């Protein structure tokens with residue numbers, strides 16, 4: 001199979017597909033820093049910049065993949081849905097599919113799972129309508145990168161459409177739940193967003209919370225990690241790449257070429273936007289060798305929140321009862337996974353975070369606030385005087 005990657009970013013989809021034996025023919029990406037990475041990593045692919053000026057899909061392509069912009073579909077974003085100018089770019093996929101001289105066999109899309117809730121799942125329903133009007137069958141599923149061997153909690157919705165194959169046998173056939181570790185401060189590492197602390201935290205035991213795309217002008221937004229020994233660190237960008245499944249090539253980090261055209265901090269945004277490589281690899285392998293989904297599940301309502309997995313058999317849209325871990329790969333402890341020491345969280349950042357938590361209505365895990373206080377004291381800082389008596393024994397909100 002040969003693939004065309006739209007909104008290719010740093011090529012998470014395409015690297016995963018490549019590992020499954022599917023070559024990238026053409027990559028389209030508007031950001032110069034991301035294109036520099038693509039040029040360095042996919043020297044055999046054609047590369048173009050703006051999907052809106054792409055005249056068509058190359059005739060040899062079997063597959064189109066598109067992790068289209070999520071700014072209008074994410075909880076943290078503008079929530080305008082497909083009427084927002086960024087996420088509406090998915091409509092370019094349909095323009096290209098309609099204009100293609102033969103019927104393209106496979107399409108894969110990826111985006112944030114919040115789109116299943118936003119406006120009653122309107123954007124996802126429009127995507128289903130478009131594919132059905134073009135004669136495709138489809139399946140979609142929310143999948144967490146954590147169950148693919150990387151200690152990152154990252155739920156994303158994957159959507160596969162096919163002209164002739166059975167998308168449900170690609171996306172829904174595998175289901176092997178893996179347990180999520182409980183909080184154990186002092187024993188495991190715990191990821192959270194130090195820039196938050198007031199309305200949310202992104203708390204992730206033995207994992208980092210979803211890496212974010214930060215800002216387009218390259219202000220990095222790495223999470224913090226409370227290490228088992230009490231240090232608070234920000235992970236190294238090279239480990240962030242690995243947390244997305246981008247291993248270094250001959251010792252050279254995947255996104256280093258971005259620094260030819262952008263500030264080094266831009267790499268955080270590129271990595272945070274990417275598709276996790278082993279997830280794309282799993283989809284690619286299942287395209288080549290489909291599994292067998294034993295269909296169970298009823299139809300779902302026409303309005304309201306959509307199920308976490310569903311498929312269309314050519315006649316009826318059905319909910320599917322599968323979890324977020326298709327393969328159930330065992331994930332190593334976060335502290336063991338990290339190859340680099342990371343940067344200590346600064347005293348200013350730690351104190352600012354602690355002050356936000358003092359004003360927050362969140363409930364924190366036992367021992368967490370004391371651990372932050374101890375860290376501040378270890379840096380010689382003054383711990384703000386409010387006591388920790390409000391600290392209640394419960395889980396914090398997650399991303």
Ligand SMILES: C[S@@+](CC[C@H](N)C(=O)[O-])C[C@H]1O[C@@H](n2cnc3c(N)ncnc32)[C@H](O)[C@@H]1O
Pocket residue numbers: 006007008009010011012013028029030031034049050051052066067068069070089270273274275276
């Ligand atoms: C969610 S990211 C996709 C990341 C990619 N799947 C990866 O693994 O790195 C969406 C990408 O769409 C790109 N993009 C936005 N507008 C575009 C356009 N008009 N043409 C091409 N790419 C565009 C963004 O620069 C961004 O890299």
